Amino acid sequence: MPGRGNRRIAQCCGPAIVRHGAGLFLAARRCVGAPPSKNPPAATMTTPITWQDSHALGQAEMDSIHQGFVELLARAQSAADAELGAAMEALYSHTQSHFARETELMTATALSSRKEHEGDHARVLGEMDQMRARAVKGRVAFVRGYVNEVLPGWLHTHLMTMDAELANACKRAGIGAA
Numbered sequence: 001m002p003g004r005g006n007r008r009i010a011q012c013c014g015p016a017i018v019r020h021g022a023g024l025f026l027a028a029r030r031c032v033g034a035p036p037s038k039n040p041p042a043a044t045m046t047t048p049i050t051w052q053d054s055h056a057l058g059q060a061e062m063d064s065i066h067q068g069f070v071e072l073l074a075r076a077q078s079a080a081d082a083e084l085g086a087a088m089e090a091l092y093s094h095t096q097s098h099f100a101r102e103t104e105l106m107t108a109t110a111l112s113s114r115k116e117h118e119g120d121h122a123r124v125l126g127e128m129d130q131m132r133a134r135a136v137k138g139r140v141a142f143v144r145g146y147v148n149e150v151l152p153g154w155l156h157t158h159l160m161t162m163d164a165e166l167a168n169a170c171k172r173a174g175i176g177a178a
């Protein structure tokens, strides 16, 4: 349950997602009015994410990978309950390849912040694997909060910090400048 030191990070008319330490936990429902729904319909959720110019880092390969991530995240955000498991499997698989390629680029550029960057990748992959498993089992309410609120926020921060640093290192090394 939420308490001191916990942080509520998503709530979409269903169970809230609360970060506590390195983990994500389901918190008590706080919505009032409409009767509780185990699996709220996709139509009540946020508008699917779209690729924005502000997402571009000027490194062609990374930008292409990130466009693919945005497209698969949008697919998960707009998926019907029966499709959410497959959408999360596709997003997870793409993210594994995405992060593996960035690790190669970190090696090629001798990136000094590699440990921190790879640590963030590992944390997100772990969360995504949990959500993928939930979605496959049909436990979609928690997953909807994750794809609608948590992942878009993470993507923005990660792009603007760690990935921007890697893209700049690639450009300095002459790797894939757009």
Ligand SMILES: [Fe+2]
Binding pocket: 066, 098, 102, 163
């Ligand atoms: Fe990335």
Ligand SMILES: [Fe+2]
Binding pocket: 102, 117, 121, 158, 162, 163
């Ligand atoms: Fe990254």
